[in-house]
Amino acid sequence: MATAGIKEVARHAGVSLGTVSNVLNRPSTVTPTTRQRVLDAIAELGYVRNDSARQLRAGRSRTVAIVVLDVANPFFTDVVRGAEQVVEEAAAMLVVCSSGEDRAREHRHLELLEEQRVRGVLITPVGHGVQPDLERLHARGIPVVLVDRGCGQANRCSVAVDDVLGGRLAMEHLLERGHRRVAYIGGPFAIPQVADRHAGAAAALADRGELRVTQTKGLTVAAGRRAAADLVALPTAARPTAVFCANDLLALGVLQELTERGLRVPDDIAIVGYDDIEFAGAAAVPLSSVRQPREQLGRTAAQLLLEEADGGATHRHRQVVFQPELVVRRSSERPWR
Numbered sequence: 001m002a003t004a005g006i007k008e009v010a011r012h013a014g015v016s017l018g019t020v021s022n023v024l025n026r027p028s029t030v031t032p033t034t035r036q037r038v039l040d041a042i043a044e045l046g047y048v049r050n051d052s053a054r055q056l057r058a059g060r061s062r063t064v065a066i067v068v069l070d071v072a073n074p075f076f077t078d079v080v081r082g083a084e085q086v087v088e089e090a091a092a093m094l095v096v097c098s099s100g101e102d103r104a105r106e107h108r109h110l111e112l113l114e115e116q117r118v119r120g121v122l123i124t125p126v127g128h129g130v131q132p133d134l135e136r137l138h139a140r141g142i143p144v145v146l147v148d149r150g151c152g153q154a155n156r157c158s159v160a161v162d163d164v165l166g167g168r169l170a171m172e173h174l175l176e177r178g179h180r181r182v183a184y185i186g187g188p189f190a191i192p193q194v195a196d197r198h199a200g201a202a203a204a205l206a207d208r209g210e211l212r213v214t215q216t217k218g219l220t221v222a223a224g225r226r227a228a229a230d231l232v233a234l235p236t237a238a239r240p241t242a243v244f245c246a247n248d249l250l251a252l253g254v255l256q257e258l259t260e261r262g263l264r265v266p267d268d269i270a271i272v273g274y275d276d277i278e279f280a281g282a283a284a285v286p287l288s289s290v291r292q293p294r295e296q297l298g299r300t301a302a303q304l305l306l307e308e309a310d311g312g313a314t315h316r317h318r319q320v321v322f323q324p325e326l327v328v329r330r331s332s333e334r335p336w337r
C-alpha cells in the first residue's frame, strides 16, 4: 500500500491541508477536537511526515554529522557520546561517518554530507588534504568544527588537546622511572596528533636517552602487535625498556604481543598509551595513559558548531585547547632496574 500523504490525511479528517500542517507544526493554533480528528486520521492511515523535504523547504537541516577516523576506536565512541548529548538537546540528530583513516572515503563522506545540506560537520581529518572539502562546505554555508585537532587558521572552530604536552608528560614520566631507551609507536605521521605526541616526547628526551621510532600504517591494535613483534626481535641489549604509543589501541596491541611472546610488562618493558579509554584501565596489566577529556571534546565541538550554525554573523570562531593528564598504572609505575 502506498504510504499516505498529507492530502490523504486532510481528506480523511475532513479538514484543509493548512489545518493538518498546523496540527503537525503549530498544534496550539488548532482546537482540541479538530486536532484529535487529524491525529486519529494520521494514526489510521499510518502517515509519517517527510522531514527531509520540510527541512529542505525550511533551508535548515536538523542533522549534524561527525566524521571520525575509526569508528572501532573507543576514543571516538566517547567523543560521539558527548556530541550527541548537545545535538539531541537542540532537537537535532547526529549521524556518524567513519573515514577509516582513508582520505578517499573521507572525501566521499563530505561530498554526500554536502548534498544532504546537513546543519554542520564535526570532523577529525585524516590529514591536511581535507582542506578543499572543508572550504567547499564553508562556501555552501555548512559550518565545520575540527575535533581532536588544532586549527592554525582563525576561519574555523576547533577543539583539541595539547598533544605536544601530552607527549612530553609521557616521556618525562618514563625518564623519571629510569628509562633511557624508549620506543615511540604510532602513525601515520600525516595525522598531526601522532606527529605532535612524538614531538613532545622527543623534546622531553632530548639528549638524555635514545628514542626508537616505529611509524605504523594505522592506529589500531593490529598495528601495535606488528610493531611490538619488531621490538621483540631486537637483541636484548638493544631492545627499548619502555614503549610510548600514540594511542591506547596501539598500546593494547603492544601489551598483547609482548605477553604472548613471554615478555613481562612492566618488568621487561614498560608501556604508556594515549587517550585513557575505558579498556586502558581494564587491561590485564592496567595501562598508564595520557588522558584526553573525550566526552568534553565532543560536547564542546557540538556547542561551537550549533552556535555557528544558528548564530551566523554574531559567531566568533574559537580554537579550544584542553590540557592532557597523565594517568599512571601498573604498566609503567615501577622504577626501572
Ligand code: RIB
Pocket: 069, 073, 075, 124, 148, 191, 193, 194, 219, 246, 247, 248, 274, 275
Ligand atoms: O585522532 C587520532 C588519534 O588520536 C585517534 O586514534 C585517537 O586515539 C586520538 O588519540
